[in-house]
Amino acid sequence: MTARGYYEPALDGVERLPTELNMFHASPLLMRSSHWHAQVEVNFIVRGWAHYAMSGYEVRFGAGDLALFWGGQPHRLDDASDDLIYAGGHLPLVHFFRLRLPQDVQAGLMQGATLLTRATDPSDPVNFARWNDYVRSGDPLRVSMAIDELLLRIERIRFAPYELLSGHETKTGAQGNDQHISPIVVRICDFIADNFREDIDSVDIAVAADVHPKYAMTVFKKCTGMTLNHYVNLIRLSYAQALLMRDEANVLQVAMESGFGSLSAFNKLFRKIAGMSPSDFRRDLRSRPNSALPTRVTARAPYN
Structure with missing residues (x-):
């Protein structure tokens, strides 16, 4: 275990806004216990690595990895490199179900799987930093643009290799059912x-x-x-x-x-x-x- 400090789940206020988009770009602290929130979590690892204990399985993300998982399942950041920086956000389902993702991906995430893609590029760290800054600005137009661009970036995952990881099986592929959520x-x-x-x-x-x-x-x-x-x-x-x-x-x-x-x-x-x-x-x-x-x-x- 690294020498990182700890943060206590629920103290940062994420859960107080279950219907609003929450964004972050930070060097996180480890979690003493699992927490949950009624949103889909997006993690992009800018630097270092992060290890999560999910409900029934474990995952490790490295620099350049982009991952999504359903925050309604108990999860905990239980280990990480000292230099970890991650970015992303907590997407309410009202945003998530507007995404044009393959049906198997949406269903898998809601059933507790983690979507992981390593098909990222040098523009991703720049974009995640800009989206966070735009939301922080409080300018409605910048905020709207940041949200739109973030969701479009997530939608592009369907065109690249990705994995659906869970405690039971791993599915891979860049193709999926093209049916859209109703x-x-x-x-x-x-x-x-x-x-x-x-x-x-x-x-x-x-x-x-x-x-x-x-x-x-x-x-x-x-x-x-x-x-x-x-x-x-x-x-x-x-x-x-x-x-x-x-x-x-x-x-x-x-x-x-x-x-x-x-x-x-x-x-x-x-x-x-x-x-x-x-x-x-x-x-x-x-x-x-x-x-x-x-x-x-x-x-x-x-x-x-």
Whole structure:
């Protein structure tokens, strides 16, 4: 194990914005425990190497590697070179399902696989640095351009050799099913992003997507491997984690503000996904020493 310092998952605020694009360009600290977030993570290794413990398998990325994985699966950066610099972002599903990627890639990622390509070039480090700077600028036009260019770069992976890595098997190839994700899923994700704190169910979501509830549930499950209810709960729990960091918010307030109808339902689901009660989660946060964290910036902009 290297002599790098540690950062405590959830302290950097990634989880507080589950429906917004989060971008980074930094020398990261190691993680003491696994975390999760309801977005697809993009990692480009600018320099050095990084080792991740995923849910059921391990992966190591080296300089020049570009990787994507579903952050809803527990994952942890548990080792890295002293000179590691990585760049990338956390893509909400509303962006991810607009990507023109092969169907097997999208399905594999949502089922917990890691997409890895080594077919990168000298322009990638420059581009990732510029996209991060553009988002940091706060200029809406620059932010929009950065998001569009990042997503187009991800789409180009389909034209180069790539691997889908998981704990069960490895698939390779530059060809894939050309079927595109249904726009229904995009409408579903848009509606959930705007309304997850409200009392919504599959009927509300289906009406917004202009389809029958059973069809909405079938299409979403086929595309994501998750039920509508599970995805809504992931978004709500990501938001709740951020609220629990506030000293003035009690657990009942957090449950209500995050869209849960009752404290008991909130406690049960939080334990199931986070592995501890909401109160223990906040108590654990307060007992941790302050850590120096990598700089991260966030932005929300349309991708057309």
